[in-house]
Amino acid sequence: MTDHSPDTGARAPAPLGQDDPATVIVFGNEKGGSGKSTGSMHVTVALLRLGFKVGSIDLDMRQWTLTRYLSNRAASMKNEGISMPMPVHVFFSRSDKPNRQDAEAEDRTRFGAVLKKLRSESDFVVIDCPGTDTYVGRLATGYADKLVTPLNDSFVDLDMLANVDGRTGEIIKPSVYSEMVWEARKQKAARDGSSLDWIVMRNRLSSLAARNKLEMERVVGLLAKRIGFRVAPGFSERVIFRELFLRGLTMLDVFEIGDSGKPQLSHVAARQEVRGLLNALQLPNRIPTPHSSQPNDEAIETPPVIGDEGAEQK
Template identity: 45%
Template sequence: MNAERPNRAGAVHVIALGNEKGGTGKSTTAVHIGVALAHAGFRVAMLDLDSRQRTTARYLENRAAYAAQKGLVLPTPDHITIAEGPQAEAQLALRLQQAATIDFLIIDTPGRDSPLTRAALARADTIVTPINDSFLDFDLIGDVDPETFAVRKPGFYSALIWELRQARARHDGGRVDWVVVRNRLSTLEARNMKRVGAALQALSGRVGFRHLPGLSERVIYREFFPRGLTLLDRSALEDFSISHVGARAELRALIAGLNLPGWTGQSLAA
């Protein structure tokens, strides 16, 4: 499929996945975004900045191994891992300079604050912050009243992103789109969903992010990892089910909601 290239000659669109909490589906979201863009015909590369866990790198390595074992052709972004250290930021800068031949560079940052993480977020055009749909994870970006659940003030991560976005604007005039993605939405907790949704709506107006529904709590995501598969690899899914259909719809809605350059409603086949 021939995708419509981003309308910025020689410029790569950088998407950074950032969150200082673990278990929010950050790497799963990163891989699904990367593979979705590759399926749509875009030129995509990924960087894994967590050299200890290497979840994104291992996911894509599993994907390449499974494809080779089964004789499959699976669109797969190029990827490397950058380890934190004295040369880490220089390596990141070099990779960004070399990215002029691709459309999208997706960076999966570690679940902790570090100079390398900040450097990656500071160069992003789109920052995606997945959170589980609970006030435990909401605390990362905002503090709420325990009685009314009204937002009292932005959280420490909101302050960090605000600082980096202002620095980016001063540096090159670039605008950063910050998107908070609500993963693991559950219809069984309607009251909690409404409260979290209301808090996100109130906070978004104060600190300037958009929020989207993301990937629901589904067993299939945990089962995909050993084979490196995604919801879009229908030809490789031997047990395709109604659950897969629903999950694919969620993924399509997420990608469309990111408003990425060159993405159209026809970019991804059904």
């Protein structure tokens, strides 16, 4: 079709640059073990490897998974003499004030300050939320430009989005989490008129149980229209995702540091899935902020972790 509209020169918006605040990508849901930290880490490294400056925030003070993932990465660089890009990382400890109102006020002020700093210094800020309802988790959701909710490919996990009739697949009512996202959307629109793009990422897809998978697809599609999210292709169930944690590596590193051993087709496919997720996020066009190419392995301090079990052993 011919475009007869006057040429205003405004068809493609100018790419965002270093003076524009960073795009905030929040990984959240109210379910442990669904892939928030794995997704946060992979998206962070994917953006770093595209040359962007990334700030990351770990809000999960019970697990500190993203923080430990990055600590493991810093240790690998030191011990193995390899160089990998690092984000500027902050692990956020909640206020220990006994009074709830005082604690929330302190969290709000501190979170606001951290986010303001990272947004002004980075191209993207990636926030990893805990798998439970917390005040800072809700606060972060209210600042999300992109909210990514990983969903294990099982009907048990659908509960997190809505109550679904097990027999008919009919949606009974949105979940508490969906209502929280709705509130966050309203808050964000009221604050500065901006929108929150909610993306549900189906994770740990298996090639088995084809019937169950199709049924999930159908119900998730219905929910998407009803609750207002987009569906992104997630990662397949792959042992490699668990193995990479201990060395702090992602699928975007194994080839780049020459660590893929015998090239495996499944590794190439896994890397493609990560890139697929990044594309599905539909991030704004940005010019990467120039930054030091030196890996920033000093930014990570070891947080006060309770117990020493591997974060992947949940």
